[in-house]
Amino acid sequence: MVNLQGGFAMKPRYRVTLTEQERQELDGLTRTTRTNARQFLYARALLLCDASPHGPSWTVERTSEAMGVTPRTIEHLKKRFVEEGLAAALERKPREKPPREVLFDGAFEARLTALACSEAPKGRQRWTIRLLAEKAVELNLTPSVSPMTVHRILKKTNLSLTSGSIGKYRPRRALHL
Numbered sequence: 001m002v003n004l005q006g007g008f009a010m011k012p013r014y015r016v017t018l019t020e021q022e023r024q025e026l027d028g029l030t031r032t033t034r035t036n037a038r039q040f041l042y043a044r045a046l047l048l049c050d051a052s053p054h055g056p057s058w059t060v061e062r063t064s065e066a067m068g069v070t071p072r073t074i075e076h077l078k079k080r081f082v083e084e085g086l087a088a089a090l091e092r093k094p095r096e097k098p099p100r101e102v103l104f105d106g107a108f109e110a111r112l113t114a115l116a117c118s119e120a121p122k123g124r125q126r127w128t129i130r131l132l133a134e135k136a137v138e139l140n141l142t143p144s145v146s147p148m149t150v151h152r153i154l155k156k157t158n159l160s161l162t163s164g165s166i167g168k169y170r171p172r173r174a175l176h177l
Contacts, residue, residue, distance in 0.1 A: 014078040016049040022086055023047065023054065029090075039090050041067055042077055046089065049078060104142065109153050111141050116159055127161050129154070 018026070029035045029043040045067050048058040060078075064071040081089035115135060120126045132154075133147045154161070 013075060014082040015051050016046055016055075016078050016081055017052045018046065018050045018055060019052075020054070023050065023052075025086070038092070041069070042090050045069075045074055045077055046081060046086075049074065104145070104149065104153065108141060109157070112136055112150065112153055113157050113159060115139075115141075116154060116161065129161070 026043040026047050029039055030047065035043070045063055048056055048063045048066065049060070051057045058066070060071045060074045064074045067074070077089055080093075112132065116127055116132055121131065121135075124131065129147045129151050133145050133150045136142055136145050136150070
């Protein structure tokens with residue numbers, strides 16, 4: 001199927017037909033100031049895609065252009081409406097997997113930074129990433145930690161392990177023009 005602009009138009013996969021009650025509910029969401037932006041956008045898009053006798057029955061492409069979203073967003077919205085109902089279409093889909101548990105909190109990062117700023121072990125001129133990881137496990141700061149994690153934490157705090165930079169504050173020299 002070719003549209004008038006020369007591109008290919010998608011066949012409608014899901015047909016949105018709103019009942020009078022659903023239209024009133026969506027219309028109410030678009031007229032109140034208490035609706036969040038995403039719900040407003042989805043409510044308006046569903047009203048535009050409505051293929052019932054009272055709806056404008058806009059195409060996915062036209063609706064997506066009018067709402068400033070991708071056609072895929074409109075297709076997903078229509079699919080959720082047809083398969084799961086109005087409430088599911090307006091609400092954000094719940095996460096399938098819970099978020100990852102935080103393994104290293106701010107307290108661990110602070111102790112690791114303090115360890116990196118302390119004197120290097122005997123026989124060493126300075127701390128290395130690997131030495132810090134081993135020492136953190138030895139001091140029972142954590143059951144295990146990879147050197148890459150230690151590196152990321154120290155990089156986040158902008159701490160360098162060069163021998164001259166640890167524990168000493170050196171103000172920047174002012175530029176004289």
